[in-house]
Amino acid sequence: MYERHNEPLLPVNRFIRRMLIHGLVALAITIVALGIGVLGYHLTEGLSLLDSLLNASMILGGMGPVDSIRTDAGKLFASFYALFSGMVFLGIAGIILAPAAHRVLHWMHLEDAGRDGVDG
Secondary structure, three states: OOOOOOOOOOHHHHHHOOOOOOHHHHHHHHHHHHHHHHHHHHHHHHHHHHHHHHHHHHHOOOOOOOOOOOOOHHHHHHHHHHHHHHHHHHHHHHHHHHHHHHHHHHHHEEEEEEOOOOOO
């Protein structure tokens, strides 16, 4: 998916396209993770879908739940969902930052090799 060290730097328009694709993948993962949270809060705590969305969004965003958790099943779900959300956050950050980090490292490698990004 990424250019190799002996290939020229990706043109800006293709780099922007790559960033958009990574952004869409991150968005899809966020939607799935949010759906898991909404379903979990709805089933374990009996919250409305809107309240479940609010709680899942707050946990996924790192803020914490809004409503107090009353049931044991809800407490277990909230615990595991919080851990899951932390891992999702790290994964999404990696997905979003990977193209930019690769581009910088690739550019630095080309500079070290004494080239300007064009094979030759």
